[in-house]
Amino acid sequence: MNLQEIIKAIKPTDKEIYKQAQERTSNLIMPPRALGRLNDIGEKICAIQGTMKPKVDSRMVFVMAGDHGIVEEKVAAFPQEVTGQMMGAFIAGLASINVLSRQAKSKVLVADIGAVCDVAAAPSDPDNFYIVRKVRKGTANFTKGPAMSLAEAEKCIMAGFEIADEMIKRFKLNLIATGDMGIGNTTPSSAIGAVYTGLSVEAMTGYGSGIDNSAFKRKVDTIAKGLEVNKPDRNDPLDVLSKVGGLEIGAIAGVILAGAYHKIPVLIDGIISTAGALIAYGLCPVAGEYMVSGHKSVEQGHIKMLEHMGLEPLVDLGLRLGEGTGAVMAMHSVEAGVRVITEISTFAEAGVATKEM
Secondary structure (H helix, E strand, C coil), X not given: CCHHHHHHHCCCXXXXXXXXXXXXXXXXXXXXXXXXXXXXXXXXXXXXXXXXXCCCCCEEXXXXXXXXXXXXXXXXXXXXXXXXXXXXXXXXXXXXXXXXHHHHCEEEEEEEEECXXXXXXXXXXXXXEEEECCCCCCCCCCCCCCCCCHHHHHHHHHHHHHHHHHHHHHHCCCEXXXXXXXXXXXXXXXXXXHHHHCCXXXXXXXXXXXXXXXXXXXXXXXXXXXXXHHCCCCCCHHHHHHHHCCHXXXXXXXXHXXXXXCCCCEEECCHHHHXXXXXXXXXXXXXXXXXXXXXXXXXXXXXXXXXXXXXCCCECCCCCCCCCHHHHHCHHHHHHHHHHHHHCCEHHHHCCCCCCC
């Protein structure tokens, strides 16, 4: 199956089931929509899965990893070798994403899509997985030309799709989340955000993992230069990804397409995952119906990227870590929304009188 065949096979969510879900919500034993966003999310998951009895108990977060040539411009707070070191921590089950995933009863998959180093490790936890699908060892510095070729851009999307497709089938997953690892990856993410929102680079750029003000200015100037040199075409997602994107960002787009293809909800993490979501949305706007924004990052451009796709974050905890942590935290809210619509009785079922008119 090629990318165009995948896109063609993705169908809209079930609008009839959505109406049924809204009708049930209106009759639950509570004031109208008294549980707010939980009511919304329950209805959305029903429509995504095409059933009034959805399940979200088989979960996995896909942490896509890749390195970035743009770190040559000194836009990151940490050296590039940290990408591989953190991948090793994920695989060993030692990092934030592992701890929060254990709490959320989610499996963790780490995929090397484009790390410069080669990480030789084997998970010791049966709920951790590691796959190497390296497209190339890091992107090129996009201030000097495209980050990767068009063929490589498509290849990393397909890698993400194929990895997620395999795991969805293997474990009968019904809820997946996106995560990332790659030193410097907020820079291409902000670049992608600027392309799609049309807003200024300065408005779409944040402080990443902790750069100072001088590095922030350098980061803004670097992104602006990259956009000027490459002139990415927002009407061609592969062009955008190849010119100013990242290998793991492309793979995240592929994971999202896999979720939509299999009709399961995809929780989107922070700004890097949302950059991948913008690529997936550009390729297949219908895929947006399967996306759920897990949280609002402190990166200032993140909310503008979500607004472009009509998404509203479920939680705002002031997170800025990445890895998929915000998306995994939101699994609790998604489960709550599903339990609300499937387990709370209606007035008729409970024998409770409705209010007098």
